[in-house]
Amino acid sequence: MNAVxxxxxxxxxxxxxxxxxxxxxxxxxxxxxxxxxxxxxxNGDYATNIAMQLTxxxxxxxxxxxxxxxxxxxxxxxxxxxxxxxxxxxMNISIRKDYLTEVVIAVLEQGADYGRSKAGGxxxxxxxxxxxxxTGDLHLGHAxxxxxxxxxxxxLDFAGYDVSREYYINDAGKQINNxxxxxxxxYKQALGIDAEMPEDGYxxxxxxxxxxxxxxxxxxxxxxxxxxxxxxxxxxxxxQIELGKLQQDLADFRVNFDEWFSETSLYENGxxxxxxxxxxxxxxxxxxxxxxxxxxxxxxxDKDRVLIKNDGTFxxxxxxxxYHGDKIARGFEKLINIWGADHHGYIPRMKAAIQALGNPxxxxxxxxxxxxxxxxxxxxxxxxxxxxKAVTMRELVEEVGLDAVRYFFAMRSGDSHMDFDLDLAVSQxxxxxxxxxxxxxxxxxxxxxxxxxxxxxxxxxxxxxxQAEKEIDVLKKMGDFPQVVAEAAKHRSPHRVATYIQExxxxxxxxxxxxxxLDPTNEDMTRARIALITAVRTxxxxxxxxxxxxxxxxx
RNA sequence: GCCCUCGUGGUGCAAUGGAUAGCACGUAAGCCUCCGAAGCUUAAAAUGUGAGUUCGAUUCUCGCCGAGGGCGCCA
Numbered sequence: 001m002n003a004v005x006x007x008x009x010x011x012x013x014x015x016x017x018x019x020x021x022x023x024x025x026x027x028x029x030x031x032x033x034x035x036x037x038x039x040x041x042x043n044g045d046y047a048t049n050i051a052m053q054l055t056x057x058x059x060x061x062x063x064x065x066x067x068x069x070x071x072x073x074x075x076x077x078x079x080x081x082x083x084x085x086x087x088x089x090x091m092n093i094s095i096r097k098d099y100l101t102e103v104v105i106a107v108l109e110q111g112a113d114y115g116r117s118k119a120g121g122x123x124x125x126x127x128x129x130x131x132x133x134x135t136g137d138l139h140l141g142h143a144x145x146x147x148x149x150x151x152x153x154x155x156l157d158f159a160g161y162d163v164s165r166e167y168y169i170n171d172a173g174k175q176i177n178n179x180x181x182x183x184x185x186x187y188k189q190a191l192g193i194d195a196e197m198p199e200d201g202y203x204x205x206x207x208x209x210x211x212x213x214x215x216x217x218x219x220x221x222x223x224x225x226x227x228x229x230x231x232x233x234x235x236x237x238x239x240q241i242e243l244g245k246l247q248q249d250l251a252d253f254r255v256n257f258d259e260w261f262s263e264t265s266l267y268e269n270g271x272x273x274x275x276x277x278x279x280x281x282x283x284x285x286x287x288x289x290x291x292x293x294x295x296x297x298x299x300x301x302d303k304d305r306v307l308i309k310n311d312g313t314f315x316x317x318x319x320x321x322x323y324h325g326d327k328i329a330r331g332f333e334k335l336i337n338i339w340g341a342d343h344h345g346y347i348p349r350m351k352a353a354i355q356a357l358g359n360p361x362x363x364x365x366x367x368x369x370x371x372x373x374x375x376x377x378x379x380x381x382x383x384x385x386x387x388x389k390a391v392t393m394r395e396l397v398e399e400v401g402l403d404a405v406r407y408f409f410a411m412r413s414g415d416s417h418m419d420f421d422l423d424l425a426v427s428q429x430x431x432x433x434x435x436x437x438x439x440x441x442x443x444x445x446x447x448x449x450x451x452x453x454x455x456x457x458x459x460x461x462x463x464x465x466x467q468a469e470k471e472i473d474v475l476k477k478m479g480d481f482p483q484v485v486a487e488a489a490k491h492r493s494p495h496r497v498a499t500y501i502q503e504x505x506x507x508x509x510x511x512x513x514x515x516x517x518l519d520p521t522n523e524d525m526t527r528a529r530i531a532l533i534t535a536v537r538t539x540x541x542x543x544x545x546x547x548x549x550x551x552x553x554x555x
Numbered sequence: 556g557c558c559c560u561c562g563u564g565g566u567g568c569a570a571u572g573g574a575u576a577g578c579a580c581g582u583a584a585g586c587c588u589c590c591g592a593a594g595c596u597u598a599a600a601a602u603g604u605g606a607g608u609u610c611g612a613u614u615c616u617c618g619c620c621g622a623g624g625g626c627g628c629c630a
Contacts, residue, residue: 036571302557307628370624442591502578512591
């Protein structure tokens, strides 16, 4: 517990004591006391709506309850400087100014860990995201999914969850066969043979490149192999290349996974049968029209789903159920899947499967990431000019820059349909929001460099001097960070961190314009302010790190 | 037709059921002999619509209107 949390804890305990003393409820009925930071600072440093929450229990109007709490509250000698009733029954609390500066000490002590908390209780949680088929390049939508998934994972980790990031490789189904056939066709074409692409083939440039590389390496030698061998070769080779490319693209996007889980391994380890048997044992499977079905309607799906087709092969659902069964068997208490909006119709059957395997429905959470629309020159732009295909993640990063892409996706809630303004993201000017936060970090770095040259050092001995309005604003905003992270984790909304970064940068810039940090005529104040801005820089860097954006010392 | 997501200033987005609805772009007016003006200050401008639940609704429920997505023994 850092210094700020201790202050909050002290206030909560004092309120609880007062409530008990006033006999408004007993220990059993005591609601959790929420301290929020009021929007408007005339309403104090903290506010609580506890009096409103107690209306039902105490059967009195909120303001009367608030008054009774006040009458029984011991404030002498505590951090509470002032407490008053406001509006419909809020209790606004001002704390002694010398306690506000505790946050600076907390940040300087915790450094890169400032903002970390135990809010998540170390629940074992798995986040599965991207999971694009290894049959081509990642595109725009994957970039958003990767950004949101990675940011969410970072936030969960920081908020005290035990997080694992996982990518599910669809390396077993029909699409991989199509990949192999597509490479084969391109290979033949590279040899000058008239070959037709398969009906559901992949027409991307990457496939042509792979085939041409094969032609260079083997000439026509692969034609000598029998069809089965050649197919197996293209299949495994294509998979290796495509997967390697995915991994590289994601690493370059600052997204790293703990586990790359192969669909094929489910077949090899017999896990599909394990899952099917469990569904059968639990009575959720039936046979009809020559197919084997999962009675998902038992769990609210709008129709039952085929598991084994009448040709004896599995539908895509079957290994997916086995996969989720395996996740649970590995001990995860919570599964979060991040899916594109085009898969959202799949949620009810997957949730049904989770339940059919004997688990609570809410064990699986699916975050749906809505579509991204690129705009350039005010016009909708779906296709890449270069390739005529959907814009790839790599192209987007090349054009816009990694930080801007990560920031733009991190800014938005995943469930909002998003318009990505390419001109704004590309612009290297004050119009671009990513620079705003980075600029604050660079600016502080610059001041600290100057401080060092002039022989100033930080000191936490004179923090009490930080009394100016803008300084108080910065202190309070900085103190909010751990709670912001915890809330972002709880609501699975990493974009709240981006919103926070914006706010913290604003309070800093505003402070900067109002007060001079380096002042040779006031060394104590200077040293206190250096401590303050050092803490701000750490907080901004930590927050930027959570959303995968760099914190530059110079720009 | 059924299901899901979303409707907030001119535009793009925020807001655990709480106080005077935030931010950015754009618009208008100011601020650098001074630590980085990619900054600051000020102004105008918004909850699609109709009911309901509640002390209190941008938030929850239902209807309507609008946008996107999904409804396969494809993945």
